[in-house]
Amino acid sequence: xxxxxxRGAWPPIYVLFVGVLIFTIAPLAIVIVNSFxxxxxxxxxxxxFSTKWYSIVLNYQPFRDGFRISVxxxxxxxxxxxxxxxxxxxxLVRYRVPGRNLIQTAYFAPLTVPRVAIGFxxxxxxxxxxxxxxGTLPGLIVAHTMLVLPFVTTIFVANLGAINPVYEEAxxxxxxxxxxxxxxxxxxxMRTGFAVAALLAFMTSFDELxxxxxxxxxxINTLPxxxxxxxxxxxxxxxxxxxxxxxxxxxxxxxxALPLLLHGGWTRLIPVGGNRS
Amino acid sequence: xxVGARPRRRFESKRxxxxxxALPLLLLAPSGLVMLLFAAxxxxxxxxxxxxxxxxxxxxxxxxxxxxxxxxxxxxxxVVIETVKLASIVTVATVLLAYPTAxxxxxIQNRALSVACYIVLFSPLLVSVVVRSxxxxxxxxxxxxxxxxxxxxxxxxxxxxxxxxFTGVTIALIHILLPFAVFPLLSVxxxxxxxxxEAAADLGAAPWQVFLKVSLPxxxxxxxxxxxxxxxLAVSAWVTAVLLGGGRVLVLAELVxxxxxxLDWPLGAVESFVLLVTALIALTIFGRLNRAIYAxxxx
Numbered sequence: 001x002x003x004x005x006x007r008g009a010w011p012p013i014y015v016l017f018v019g020v021l022i023f024t025i026a027p028l029a030i031v032i033v034n035s036f037x038x039x040x041x042x043x044x045x046x047x048x049f050s051t052k053w054y055s056i057v058l059n060y061q062p063f064r065d066g067f068r069i070s071v072x073x074x075x076x077x078x079x080x081x082x083x084x085x086x087x088x089x090x091x092l093v094r095y096r097v098p099g100r101n102l103i104q105t106a107y108f109a110p111l112t113v114p115r116v117a118i119g120f121x122x123x124x125x126x127x128x129x130x131x132x133x134x135g136t137l138p139g140l141i142v143a144h145t146m147l148v149l150p151f152v153t154t155i156f157v158a159n160l161g162a163i164n165p166v167y168e169e170a171x172x173x174x175x176x177x178x179x180x181x182x183x184x185x186x187x188x189x190m191r192t193g194f195a196v197a198a199l200l201a202f203m204t205s206f207d208e209l210x211x212x213x214x215x216x217x218x219x220i221n222t223l224p225x226x227x228x229x230x231x232x233x234x235x236x237x238x239x240x241x242x243x244x245x246x247x248x249x250x251x252x253x254x255x256x257a258l259p260l261l262l263h264g265g266w267t268r269l270i271p272v273g274g275n276r277s
Numbered sequence: 278x279x280v281g282a283r284p285r286r287r288f289e290s291k292r293x294x295x296x297x298x299a300l301p302l303l304l305l306a307p308s309g310l311v312m313l314l315f316a317a318x319x320x321x322x323x324x325x326x327x328x329x330x331x332x333x334x335x336x337x338x339x340x341x342x343x344x345x346x347x348x349x350x351x352x353x354x355x356v357v358i359e360t361v362k363l364a365s366i367v368t369v370a371t372v373l374l375a376y377p378t379a380x381x382x383x384x385i386q387n388r389a390l391s392v393a394c395y396i397v398l399f400s401p402l403l404v405s406v407v408v409r410s411x412x413x414x415x416x417x418x419x420x421x422x423x424x425x426x427x428x429x430x431x432x433x434x435x436x437x438x439x440x441x442x443f444t445g446v447t448i449a450l451i452h453i454l455l456p457f458a459v460f461p462l463l464s465v466x467x468x469x470x471x472x473x474x475e476a477a478a479d480l481g482a483a484p485w486q487v488f489l490k491v492s493l494p495x496x497x498x499x500x501x502x503x504x505x506x507x508x509x510l511a512v513s514a515w516v517t518a519v520l521l522g523g524g525r526v527l528v529l530a531e532l533v534x535x536x537x538x539x540l541d542w543p544l545g546a547v548e549s550f551v552l553l554v555t556a557l558i559a560l561t562i563f564g565r566l567n568r569a570i571y572a573x574x575x576x
Contacts, residue, residue, distance in 0.1 A: 010484070017381040020374055020455070021397050027412025027452060028404060030422055034415055042415055044425040084307040091304035107308070110315055112560055114513030116530045117549035120537055121318035124546075128321060146311050153308065178300070207405040210515050210530070214537070227407045231520060235414065243408040250403035254396070 028247060035240035042235050053241035062230070063242055066223035070206050072137060073222060077144035077205040078198050081152045084145065085197065086190070089156030090182070094165065104157070111150045118146070119214035126215070135217035143211055148201040155200070159193030160186075195260050199253065325546035343543040347551070353532075357551060360528040363443070363518075364511035364559075367450045371507045372500055374451065375458035379499075382459070383466045399456050406453060410520040413449040414440055417521075441523030449521045450511055457510060458503035465499030497570050505563035509556050529555070 038048030057063060088107070092100055110118060122143050126134040133139030163186070171181045209224040216225060231239060327339050347353050378398070385391040401409060416422050417439035424436040439445055469492060477487045515530035522528075529552045536545035 013377050013381055016374075016377050020378045021394065023374075023452065024401055024455065025397055027409050027416055027449075028401065030415045031408060031412045041420075042418070043420040044415075044422045084311065087304040088308040091301035095301040097301050097305070103305070106312060109312070112509065112556060113319070114530060114549070114552045114556055116513060116515050116533050117322070117553055118315075118318075120533060120545060120549055121322040122314075123537075124325060124542070125314070125318040125321050142311075142314070146315055149308060149311055203403055209406065210513075213534070224405050224407050227405070228516065228520075231407060231411055231414075235411070239411055240415075243404075243411060246408060247404055251400070254400075254403060 031240045031243045032247065034237050035244040037237045037240070040236045042237060042240070053237045054245075057238045057241045057245075060238065062221065062226045063223065066221050066226035069137065069220055070223040073140050073144060074202045074206040076137065076141040077148060078201040080141060081145045081148045081201050082194065082197055085149055085152035086156050086194075088153050089160055090186070092153075093157055093160040094168075104153075107153050108150050110146050115147070115208075115210035116214075119143070119211035122146075122211070123214040134215060135220060137220065139215055140212060140220075140222070143215055144205040144208060147208065147211060148204050151200050151204070152197045155197045156190070156193050159190050163189045192260065195257060199257050203250070203253075322546050322549060325542050326550060328543050330541055330543050343547050347544065347547045353548075356527050356529055356532055357555070359526070360512060360530075360552075361555065363446065363450070363526070363528060364508050366447055367454065367511040368504050368508040370447070371451050371454050371458045372504050375455055375462055375503055376496075376500065378455075379459050379462035379466050383463060398459060401452065402456050406516045407520070409453055410449055410517050413445065413452065413521060417445055417448065440521055441525055443522075443526055445521040446518050446526045449517045450514055453514075453517060454507045454510055457506045461502040461506070462496065462499040465496045469495055498567055501563055501567045501570065505560060505567075508559045508563070512556055512559065513552055 034042055034046065035053055036049050036051065037046035038050035038052075039046070041047075091097055092104065097103065122139075123134065125131075126139055131139075133142060167189075168181050168185050171185050172178075176184070207224055208222070209228060212222050213225055213228075216222065221229075227239060227242065326343055327341065329338055329340050329342060382391070382394055382398070385394060414421075418424070419436040419438070419440075421439075423439060427433050427437060428435070439448070473495070474487050474491050477491050478484075482490065513530050515528070515534065518526050518528045518531055522531075529548055533545050533548045533552065536542075536548065
């Protein structure tokens with residue numbers, strides 16, 4: 001073991017590794033640095049220090065509205081997908097459902113279809129059925145639920161598969177109703193699954209752009225869409241200030257979730273495993 | 278797609294199986310509805326590909342005109358080729374970078390250092406694609422950070438064009454997709470049995486032989502899975518291509534958006550399906566590759 005470990009220590013690979021770390025962090029670092037750039041032109045090196053872009057961006061109405069919509073949308077899509085996904089996973093793991101493998105494969109279908117195509121397809125069906133879903137928050141929640149459901153369901157299937165049903169059966173034998181068993185016995189054991197699924201669902205929804213862009217009206221643009229249109233027009237450091245705030249928010253969320261993730265064996269729950277069946 | 282890295286016990290409840298079939302069906306109903314909407318939307322989209330282009334009203338006439346228009350035009354084929362070329366280059370480069378990265382990452386013994394590296398490597402996933410593309414615009418622009426360094430070199434006199442072209446889109450896509458390639462590699466490399474490598478080393482294999490003959494073949498499933506995910510995402514990437522391509526890199530997803538903005542729904546629908554078929558072909562090829570690897574191992 002020792003020998004292999006030492007033989008594996010081939011110096012260039014560490015240089016490359018540090019290079020990859022720098023490559024990974026560089027675009028985020030430059031955004032943070034540029035958010036304090038006094039000049040409207042994002043040139044390097046920055047022309048003086050200023051925090052004015054933060055006040056500008058915090059008072060820029062499209063971003064304020066976009067942030068509100070994106071948070072509502074993220075919360076809505078997370079709530080719906082967690083409920084729908086945990087129900088499906090419970091049926092798939094705890095009952096003998098005929099064609100279980102087929103159903104599980106079908107759940108992955110939205111992942112294989114390009115998001116632009118999903119957006120256009122949903123747009124056309126929202127319009128064709130006159131469902132009033134186009135350009136509304138509920139319509140966006142439906143779309144995002146569709147996009148995150150594959151992840152969420154898989155996480156819950158893995159989660160439930162690792163929970164021994166012996167406690168559920170004991171509670172049932174002692175006379176607890178099915179709902180009571182689920183609420184008091186199963187649910188508390190699914191904590192990690194819920195945390196990982198919620199984090200992933202919210203992050204995905206909050207950053208989603210390629211499907212949403214087909215489903216919004218200008219008055220309900222999500223934050224990524226407002227940012228995209230802004231960036232197509234101009235590149236002032238205002239966008240850097242907003243990005244810095246969002247990076248901070250994302251890091252905060254992860255730091256809050258980190259203790260739970262480190263203890264919960266989260267890597268086993270992420271739906272990109274090495275083996276394929 | 279299986280879920281975790283290591284094989285897990287799956288607890289089956291035999292007792293519950295006797296309960297009527299109504300409850301599991303009820304539990305599956307909401308997700309079934311979502312899937313139904315997904316399927317219905319795709320079928321409707323497919324039907325649009327056989328409709329004539331009449332801006333807003335979809336006429337109840339069937340036609341193959343749009344498909345013919347797309348498939349016989351050298352312009353559309355060049356876009357398909359450009360899209361596949363971009364995705365292929367990005368996939369190869371991303372996997373080549375991801376492999377050594379994952380290799381070092383699983384070797385780090387210090388827990389704090391390892392957590393820090395994980396956070397750095399996976400933090401871009403938490404940040405919007407718009408923000409990351411913007412970061413690359415700042416870095417690679419004519420008066421950006423990279424060019425500010427480059428023009429100091431004695432043999433470079435004017436800034437090098439790194440954005441609003443193929444190079445810029447490629448670099449940004451590699452950055453955006455790198456974590457998706459690292460992740461499956463991590464789970465494979467973590468399971469790499471050290472005793473096989475030791476045995477090879479004890480039998481006199483040089484380190485590079487151990488790697489080429491033992492470690493690399495054993496980790497191939499991770500390479501293929503990573504490549505599969507990266508290619509599928511790269512072939513349909515739209516935001517990055519628009520922002521860093523600046524209109525000069527035309528990919529299929531961009532055409533879809535443009536045609537729908539111009540209200541040419543049938544053409545947009547055809548392009549959506551060409552994109553979908555491209556992604557499915559890639560998925561099938563990578564899936565076959567993985568099965569071939571496992572079959573070769575069992576033989």
